[in-house]
Amino acid sequence: MTDIIKHECGIAVIRLLKPLDYYYNKYGSWQYGLDKMYLLMEKQHNRGQEGAGLGAVKLEASPGNEFIFRERALGSSAISEIFSHVHTSFQQFSKEQLSDIEFVKTSVPFAAELFIGHLRYSTTGKSGLSYVHPLLRRNNWASRSLALAGNFNMTNVDEMFHQLLQEGQHPRDYADTFVMLESLGHYLDREVQYQYDHLDKEQMTGQEVSHQIAEKLDIPSLLKRASGIWDGGYALCGLIGCGDAFVLRDPWGIRSAFYYHDDEVAVVASERPVIQTAFNLKKDDVHELNPGEALIVKRNGSINLHQIQEKKKKITPCSFERIYFSRGSDHDIYLERKKLGELLVPKIMEAVNGDFDNTVFSFIPNTAEVAYFGMLQGLEDHFNHKKALTILEKGNSLSKEEIDAILSKRVRSEKVAIKDIKLRTFIAQGNTRNDLAAHVYDVTYGSLRRGVDSLVIIDDSIVRGTTLKQSIIKILDRLNPKKIIIVSSSPQIRYPDCYGIDMSRMSEFIAFKAAIELLKERGMQYVIDETYKKSVAQRHMKKEHIVNYVKNIYAPFTDEEISDKIAQMLTSKDIKAEVKIVFQSIEDLHKACPGHGGDWYFSGDYPTPGGNRLVNNAFINYIEGQENKSHQYSLNFSKSSE
Incomplete structure (x- = not known):
């Protein structure tokens, strides 16, 4: 992705299932769990670079x-x-x-049996240490203490907030992280109180009462009651001070969570290969948490899966996980990204008019490399098919030299551009920014025949197009190609996200801006005006009744018309080469990633009602020039840290 957007967050949980002295004797260190958590977090560093947090619970801390x-x-x-x-x-x-x-088990901090880790990217504009997970709710009763972290974004914080008000609470912040913490904390308090009230305390000491409450805590029940009205994508993990742990996935399957356990450890992370690497496991050893399901580990080490919320009929795991966010070392994701490149071959063939002899293929940035391999494989297959047909058609009329010439033809692939990472760190704001940005990549001189060759560059996705216009197209044009074809392995990104990715403003999307320009050029301003009126008319409707009328902005045009307009908008006047942009189709996206149908960024088909409310408000904010507003409802409450 040449345009940097903020990733989804990353989570990690470790529960050691043996006493610390077991790991001390077997592995030579009581820091086994701590070291594994460090590895899990570092291996997910790609998922969050704004901040990170670590939480831990000791099972044998002395009073x-x-x-x-x-x-x-x-x-x-x-x-x-x-x-x-x-x-x-x-x-x-x-x-x-x-x-x-x-002594370590009772007195040394972080010499613990339970760990929770978090990598954070902000998606709502909220920043600062108080918003970094895990959030913590302390209490002298261990069973009332809660550490919470997650990869989530909720679309109905207003409803969740008012639910807490109806319960008699006074929430201290309107952000979804704090509202979820208080919601879970509230139901945890009620569960603890229920267990306390139903214990026969006459024959027990205070510590025995505490242990009995911890043993009887009904974690599935409190998760079910707390999450009943949640609308959004989430993979939520928590540690309770008494020693229980849980991970809950949203019922639409939008956010991802994987787990593994044996007789020594239970572990959860946002990505499968992270667990495989940290614990030297095979692919099939690691399982994906089902939509609406929770993994719960009790203090006594028992591990159970519970269906907390009913799995939705239409499961929509995020396709961006497959295209871009997750590490490409995952077995399935690697094959899917290759398939994304391969499926683009027919469109690429059309774009180069079948002229392979005078076309060079490459990729930008490095995250597009796997799709590039798939594209090359598809091109080679096509090339070999053409060779076979030519030989079959001409048969005995071909000389040995002619056959050798046919068989020697290859797809021309080169490393055309190399990113200079150091330069990017001091690109300035102001008048010199665009000039400096044009030097972020170095080109490989001599990789093309000037004025003769066309150049095909594959990218994994195009969001804003800013880097393409300011840097990449300019620097590729220095090679003097006849034609520059930018190929995106994902479809046109047309709609904002509301489930954990930093894409919330309509003006961020070059596809949206292209559609708006086409409407204006063709005298169709009325489409914009009507879409705005319809959006305003449903501004205060319940989210379940809101329709995504923003689809009307794109409806008059084919995908190719919008792609051609994008190419025109990203080509500055000083570019000598012809520029064309080719996008993946939504249909081929689903062929490549059959198990991950979450395509709302491309199709506008949001899996939850809150998504339609988001796009409705985002379009209104665009028309009214108020895009700096948060994409969620906000109230003027003062913020305080916990």
């Missing part, structure tokens, strides 16, 4: 010592900073103490 811990930090080096702080905290103890496993 007077903390039992729940948290470290958070901001910035791209947050993971290193967090674990550096944790290890620094060990320096207050002597070597003898750190070698005494019984």
